[in-house]
Amino acid sequence: MDASLMSNSSLHSEPRPRVLVIDDTAEVRRSIARTLSRYGMDVDTAASGEEGLARMCEVPPDLVLCDVNMPGLDGFGVLEAIRRDPALGTTPVVLITARDDRASVRRGMVSGADDYLTKPFTAQELEETVRARIEHHGRLNAKYATQLQQTADALWQAQHHDLETGLPNRVAFRSHLEAAEIGPSPLAIMVLDLDRFDRLRSAIHLEQPDIADTVIRDVAMRLRHVTGSDGEVFRLGPSRFGVLYAGARDAIGAEAIADCLLGEVRRPIGNGALELRVTASVGVAMWESGSEVSPFTVAGHAESAAVHARESGGNHQCIYDAKAHDGEYNRLVLESSMHRALERQQFELHYQPQVGATDGSLRGVESLIRWRHPELGMISPFHFIPIAEETGLIVEIGRWVLETSCRQAAAWTPELPELKVSVNLSAAQLVESHLVDTVQAVLLRTGLAPARLKLELTETMMVQAGETAARNLYALRELGVGLSIDDFGTGYSSLKNLRAFPVGEVKIDRSFVRHVPEDRDNCSIVSSVIEMAHKLGLRVIAEGVEDEHQLAFLRQKGCDDIQGYYFAKPMPADELIPWVRGRVAA
Secondary structure (H helix, E strand, O other), rough: OOOHHHHHHHHOOOOOOEEEEEEEOOOHHHHHHHHHHHHHOEEEEEEHHHHHHHHHHHHHOEEEEEEEOOOOHHHHHHHHHHOOOOOOOOOEEEEEEOOOOOOHHHHHHHHHEEEEEOOOHHHHHHHHHHHHHHHHHHHHHHHEEEHHHHHHHHHHHHHHHHOOOOOHHHHHHHHHHHHHOOOOOOOOEEEEOOOHHHHHHHHHHHOOOHHHHHHHHHHHHHHHHHHHHHHEEEEOOOOEEEEEEEOOOOOHHHHHHHHHHHHHHOOOOEEEEEEEEEEEEEEEEEEOOOOOHHHHHHOOOHHHHHHHHHHOOOOEEEEEEOOOOOHHOOOOHHHHHHHHHHHOOEEEEEEEEEEEEEOEEEEEEEEEEEEEEOOEEEHHHHHHHHHHHHHHHHHHHHHHHHHHHHHHHHHHOOOOOOEEEEEEEHHHHOOOOOHHHHHHHHHHHHHHHHHHEEEEEHHHHHHHHHHHHHHHHHHHHHOOOOOEEEEEEEOOOHHHHOOOOOOOEEEEEEHOOOOOOOHHHHHHHHHHHHHHHHHOEEEEEEEEOOHHHHHHHHHOOOOEEOOOOOOOOOOEEHHHHHHHHHHHHH
């Protein structure tokens, strides 16, 4: 096949190159135009340098063929004008000169010409020169476009990401907030501050200058692990992180995630011989589409809540409520309202089932308090329990929870004669000298057998228990009441130490359960707790179980009981019997 036909065919398969011919001789213009048209190119012509520049501004060509010797603006003037124009400066220019005009060739190449043709030239020389220059220019453009995109990507990465952790930074955080209104709803916006991190940094900087950076990177990795595909983690400052989490359906779900974040941060961070433990304060605020406030305002609420959590001692979370968290005034309102909440019957209990890991049979329920405020709506215990503890009202509230739970469990006796009810005991109740008498009196009034009552104490409470608390624990065991260690794994103790107390059960904290079986470290911790607890004669219950993979792992490891959303959420008392009947029918 003829080479020219092959070239013509290949050109037709791609966009037709556009060539501008500038020459003051009409016959030369027509001859070049006919030749290039045969090779599949679109050709425009101009009779002078001035006309050629005007044509270029209207429709930029892919290549310019320009005669050097023209009256008025000659070829060199055209070339210099093209190279000065930012929009046209890279356009390939081929100069046409007389055969012996070497000086013009030299001047043209120095001025930026891409190639030259000397008169007379053949059709093949013309086609090959034009095609080579256009293809070369195309390759350069592709190369420069790639380099430009790479530079732009690198610049965007630097502007929107933290170099130390690889997390999106505050600029990206603001961009995500701007896009939140067209994103998923509700959206939990969280701000997490590491407690007393500056103190840690200054204390160990001279000995190990890189340790603070190691801690930050480790914390960043853990936060990303918790949020998974449902959330995005940002670094907002030296020791501050932001989280946008779309996997929480409501404030209670957001609190659960924040609790998991805190649990992950609390896990030891190893660095050679030095093992560090850090804590954090988390502020949480919920944004929903259609809300009157912007996501930026809600992010400010989360920051305020984080400050409140830190000022309250740190190592816990605080969820922002527009009504309940408007400064100290609303805190005083809560405190004032709480004094009369009991007599006005504003507190209520929900019960979350605890089932056998192997057969799913109902073993017991945990009693969980809620406050239904007439103006503020449902208030989470995360809000009012700290206030109750500070004011001493926790003792009175704790007695009400104990008696109401026992009375309800006794009412379930005809259908659930073996059902146990678990009640959380506060630190203030544990050290009361008449605690045992109070429990015994409640059991007598309600008619509930002591063996059907289980009191849950946190790991920290057990470790810090004084003589009065220790006597109470042993007296409660003698009474026949069960004792359980709640949230095990977050108090930095060991089962061996806790075995000195008369407990019969260990409750593995949800922050460890959440990441089994995919997290190797958490799997190891959970397996070790179950194994050691069984060797010490203790039952094990895992809380926060949400899917069948977690359940399968816990069954395999011999966990005794399960509590979590996989089986049931906390429910009002009147829903438990229908729930049990539904499971039997199924």
